[in-house]
Amino acid sequence: MRVIGVIPSRYASVRLPAKPLVEIAGKPLVQWVWEAASRARSLNELLVATDDERIARVVEAFGGKAVMTPPECPSGTDRIACAVKDRAADVVVINKVDTASLEAVTTVRDNVATANPGAIVIEAASPIFVEQPDAMRGKRVLVVGDTVVERYYHCDAAGIASESPMMRLRAMGRDDYDGGAAIVASHLAGLGARPVLVTSLAPDEDSDRIEERLETRGIEIRTPRQRRRLAIHSRYLADESKVFRVDEASAFPLDSQEQEQLASLIRSAARRAGR
Numbered sequence: 001m002r003v004i005g006v007i008p009s010r011y012a013s014v015r016l017p018a019k020p021l022v023e024i025a026g027k028p029l030v031q032w033v034w035e036a037a038s039r040a041r042s043l044n045e046l047l048v049a050t051d052d053e054r055i056a057r058v059v060e061a062f063g064g065k066a067v068m069t070p071p072e073c074p075s076g077t078d079r080i081a082c083a084v085k086d087r088a089a090d091v092v093v094i095n096k097v098d099t100a101s102l103e104a105v106t107t108v109r110d111n112v113a114t115a116n117p118g119a120i121v122i123e124a125a126s127p128i129f130v131e132q133p134d135a136m137r138g139k140r141v142l143v144v145g146d147t148v149v150e151r152y153y154h155c156d157a158a159g160i161a162s163e164s165p166m167m168r169l170r171a172m173g174r175d176d177y178d179g180g181a182a183i184v185a186s187h188l189a190g191l192g193a194r195p196v197l198v199t200s201l202a203p204d205e206d207s208d209r210i211e212e213r214l215e216t217r218g219i220e221i222r223t224p225r226q227r228r229r230l231a232i233h234s235r236y237l238a239d240e241s242k243v244f245r246v247d248e249a250s251a252f253p254l255d256s257q258e259q260e261q262l263a264s265l266i267r268s269a270a271r272r273a274g275r
Helices: 029-038 053-061 076-084 102-115 181-190 205-216 256-272
Strands: 004-009 045-050 066-068 091-094 120-123 140-144 147-160 167-180 194-198 220-222 231-238 241-248
Touching: 004 029, 004 076, 029 045, 029 053, 045 053, 045 076, 053 066, 076 091, 076 102, 091 102, 102 120, 140 181, 140 256, 147 181, 147 205, 167 181, 167 205, 167 231, 181 194, 181 205, 194 256, 205 220, 220 256
Parallel strands: 004 045, 045 066, 091 120, 140 194, 147 231, 194 220
Antiparallel strands: 147 167, 231 241
């Protein structure tokens, strides 16, 4: 039985460009992921599906195997679909189907059916459970990741717009919630841990408000404030039903000095984690 593992690794990440190449404790992030996945003894082949030659070169330098995929792939699941479309396997595991789009999962299924109609397809979700919350009470827990503003506009459905057949909404209020790594740190604080959040914020009022909220929850924040602006996910609700969502984010590369600054914060916080 042949089992293939695929790690999607995108260079042009919206919130942290070149994230797979950020060095942590002497290794690029993609190498840490590769080495962890390599410990799965059931895998016959492990691939890194990337959109950039720089990532491919780094992967090959530490002994991994990279597969080039189109940069326009909209999600990691789509990238995996491209990577496996010409490879035969007896078992294909589509992970995180609880967060991937139905279209992306369907694309993977179709590609598998084309390459090997007899393959077993397993769809797996990635829920997070805490079996022993008391084990982390009082412990320092390091959280590293992007912070996102989850913004909700509460609207009144005012009818149909006059200029074209579309819904006209009247904004009645707005609520902002902390998303991404910030909400993970908040949940940990709620379980009694002492989270240390390393994240890149922006020099703006949204970031100031996030930092204030997190500090009131007992979260220690380490941020270089390198972002030009925060990523904002705006949802428009009418009668408590989500009508549509607008994502605002801008990609920008970190220079070598900024990468080292961020990596230094992570290393420093990691040395103190678990105490």
